[in-house]
Amino acid sequence: MDEFERIDRLIAPLASGHPGTYGLANDGAVFACSAGNELVLTKDMMAEGVHFLPDDPPDLVARKLLRTNLSDLAAMGAAARGYLLGLALDANRDDTWIASFFSGLAQDQEIFGITLLGGDTILSERGVLTLSLTAIGEVAAGRALTRSGAQAGDIVAVSGTIGDSALGLMVLQEKLAALGPQSAAFLGDRYRLPQPRLALGAALIGLARAALDVSDGLLADAGHIARRSGLRVELDWPQVPLSAAAREAVDARPDLRGNIVAGGDDYELLFTLPEAHWPDIERLALVCDTPVTRIGRCVAGEGVALLDAGGAELATFMRGWRHGSRE
């Protein structure tokens, strides 16, 4: 397939839902923001061998690339609208790989109701496969969630379960044996296919004071909120929500608790809110079909503490998490 066939067969159909892309036949795409809204823009890159494994299925690589960006939109409460794709193909990419990659994007476009708005494909034969995606969302003007609005007295909550992705990567790298096959498969899926919490993110507007998505690791990301909001975040280890598979892993190997709170790539929402809003959040979480769990509180001070059931600080399995403790 040459470049033009690739555009006609695989890429242009992904842009057909938005007239302003002109079928990708122009120098750029035109995009109108709805009245009263403003845009939210995010950009993430991924390279083979760094952000995904060489034998990861190409459709899942594409969907992870898209979803990590959508998760950033969710963290700010934005609705996803579209994206631009950059693809630097290396010498190993054949038509089958490329077709599968774009079929993954097509699948997620359906799921998230978005369209491709433009992009660029280059051949870089000496390089490794490198991907770049810019996602575009919309949020009511002035209402975007940020990391800096938390206040002492806020409770801290998180969506979904934490640690699955870090354990899933270990499974795929064959560094985590002695797990049941179902648990192993579940964790691997959680690594390969994040679930951006867009509905919950939008629901948090007006209720949450600070929010972000957990990508650097629970402790590091709680640290981002602490630093940007000028306070201390205390998290209760016994409340951190674990999947059954992660529970199975950590019961067998307690040292994995460190991987769970520091591992990253969870793409769950971590947010703070006044206690009075918690019942609203619980109700909306049901509507969004996204579990939420209270896991801590904001207090005066700085930094992050992880506490055991008695309120004592758990330091032993937190060593090393500081690698990602800033943005």
Next chain:
Amino acid sequence: MDEFERIDRLIAPLASGHPGTYGLANDGAVFACSAGNELVLTKDMMAEGVHFLPDDPPDLVARKLLRTNLSDLAAMGAAARGYLLGLALDANRDDTWIASFFSGLAQDQEIFGITLLGGDTILSERGVLTLSLTAIGEVAAGRALTRSGAQAGDIVAVSGTIGDSALGLMVLQEKLAALGPQSAAFLGDRYRLPQPRLALGAALIGLARAALDVSDGLLADAGHIARRSGLRVELDWPQVPLSAAAREAVDARPDLRGNIVAGGDDYELLFTLPEAHWPDIERLALVCDTPVTRIGRCVAGEGVALLDAGGAELATFMRGWRHGSRE
């Protein structure tokens, strides 16, 4: 310099002009489009060894990356507002290289009045340096220039001079000897530092019927207009504007005419308009300090023809240009 120092010292200052970037401390940036306008979005990637030479100065690599995207905005008549940057660093990038790269962006931000809105930096040690940029512009709603509006009877015009960049690359690759040192330096500069025609592009709105920027080569890009507008474009070789340096080269080696019309990377605007608007264009070109030249016409039919002074088709030095004859 670690990742956080790099963000604090080099990257965050580039985003300080736009409050919605929150100093790059959030998951994304908020961006409001002015009332009555819509956005224009473009994305280009570049890889070392493909789109720039390993020993190109890093500040000029950065500025070329930015300017090729700004040229796409110019082609649609949009005003440049901001950009997101993706940087996949290879093992060869040291602090000096990176600092120079960002100083080039800082310089062009001043010149074009734009700010960094976000982005991502990754380390890809086995890869080659790969760059991705998404540029964001604004245009009055419904007024963006496209490739598809040309009509039979329109005249065809182009800004600046054509072929300098293709010849400049040959100079830098030492494939074009026997040029005076001034001419050689001029052509090399034209390859390394495109001049996006933003003022002219904006001025074309309401006057031009179709426009694009010459990136694939004059003939190929004229072919894009012909195909998208459903007509034939005739270009007059004697009218194609050449710089003194390009004239010197082509006088010595007439075979270089093919490189001039097929070479690409000119980043000049090619546009069509009704004859009646030509005096307006000439006046605005003076205001914009951007020379424009009539070089042909749109007629019924399809494809592109390059004609000599007598109106006969020049085929001999057009062989091979079809490589870029589609989008």
